[in-house]
Amino acid sequence: MVAFAGGTLPxxxxxxxxxxxxxxxxxxxxxxxxxxxxxxxxxxxxxxGESAQEVVQDAWLAVIEGIDGFEGxxxxxxxxxxxxxxxxxxxxxxxxRAVPWSSVFERGEGAATGxxxxxxxxxxxxxFWKRFSAVRPTPEDEAxxxxxxxxxxxxxxxxxxxxxxxxxxxxxxxxxxxxVCEILDISTANQRVLLHRARSWVRERMKAYLETxxxxx
Amino acid sequence: xxxxxxxxxxxxxxxxxxxxLDEPVRLLLEEHLVCCRxxxxxxxxxxxxxxxxxxxxxxxxxxxxxxxxxRLMSAFRGRKGH
Ligand SMILES: [Zn+2]
Numbered sequence: 355m356v357a358f359a360g361g362t363l364p365x366x367x368x369x370x371x372x373x374x375x376x377x378x379x380x381x382x383x384x385x386x387x388x389x390x391x392x393x394x395x396x397x398x399x400x401x402x403g404e405s406a407q408e409v410v411q412d413a414w415l416a417v418i419e420g421i422d423g424f425e426g427x428x429x430x431x432x433x434x435x436x437x438x439x440x441x442x443x444x445x446x447x448x449x450x451r452a453v454p455w456s457s458v459f460e461r462g463e464g465a466a467t468g469x470x471x472x473x474x475x476x477x478x479x480x481x482f483w484k485r486f487s488a489v490r491p492t493p494e495d496e497a498x499x500x501x502x503x504x505x506x507x508x509x510x511x512x513x514x515x516x517x518x519x520x521x522x523x524x525x526x527x528x529x530x531x532x533x534v535c536e537i538l539d540i541s542t543a544n545q546r547v548l549l550h551r552a553r554s555w556v557r558e559r560m561k562a563y564l565e566t567x568x569x570x571x
Numbered sequence: 572x573x574x575x576x577x578x579x580x581x582x583x584x585x586x587x588x589x590x591x592l593d594e595p596v597r598l599l600l601e602e603h604l605v606c607c608r609x610x611x612x613x614x615x616x617x618x619x620x621x622x623x624x625x626x627x628x629x630x631x632x633x634x635x636x637x638x639x640x641x642r643l644m645s646a647f648r649g650r651k652g653h
Contacts, residue, residue: 381647389635403631411639418643418650506623525624531589542591550585557620564616 363387366430373421385414388431391527392438398518399442401449409445413438428536435529435537439519502563509559513552520545521552575603580610588617 363369363383372380389410396406396413416437424433510518516538523529523537535545557564575583580603586592587600604611 376648376650378644378647382644385635385640385643389640390629393635394630397630407636407639410635411643414643415646418647502623503627506627521624525621526627528625531591546585546589546591549589553588553617553620556624557616560620560623564619567619 366426369430370421370424370426381418384430384434388434389414392435394526395435395438395519395522396442396445398515398522399446405445405449409442410438412445413441416441429533432533432536435523435533436539439537502560505560505563506556509556512559513555517548517552517555520548521556524549525553573599575599577603577607577610580604580607581613584614584617587614588621 364372369380369384373384392410392413393403393406396409397403400406400409413434417434420437424430428436510521513521519538520534523534524531529537531542531545531549534540534549535542538545540548580600583592583596583600587597592600604614
């Protein structure tokens, strides 16, 4: 996630020139910097961790294929993530055709509780996302108690796909709003609405925890 | 000088959290936050949520599978013209 913020990568023209010249170290650097975030995003669209791995693989293959034609109209990071999102969407559409709808999705969880904008809730939350809550603790994230992480994971699981992807890109992966708009091809206003709905939903779900860390009355 | 109501602050919160407010509007809003405990608490909670989301561990923790990574490295090596 630190690398995703882009602080450690060279400027885009250097990256692109290196990739075109077949610089394996540069390709490996990008792979290692962005793949984790890409897996998490892919997982918002597809049903299994295996599928997510394949989506990320296919996205990188398309990047390899397309690097010579890359025109630099967006940043490399944005370009790679657009490819990822498009690959994931196609894969998800295939899965929906292959599996009975009702077995993949939990219906109307959001609508039932009235919280995460039922208005744009055309995409109900995939049930498998719940597995996300089985996060394994590692030493470096002790700062965030596992109970809180689980609450957050469950809250994210309850979001419609569009909100979940926006909040994941912005708040989990640390993208700017400009990047998110470009990656998802949405307007600033739309991005902001989706993000705020998603944040409000997570906040609502974390209410009990937030009251304990809040200002003393 | 104009003062914001709580309702106006709530309405402006999405833009505020997204660094989308012009300086004068932002200052007016922050002035409200200093004296309104309710709105101040709301903003604090949003910031806590945002901070917690940013502290989530990688999922999956192991990242890209080793065989997938190997396949990609060799696809890169073998791309046409190289
Ligand atoms: Zn107020």
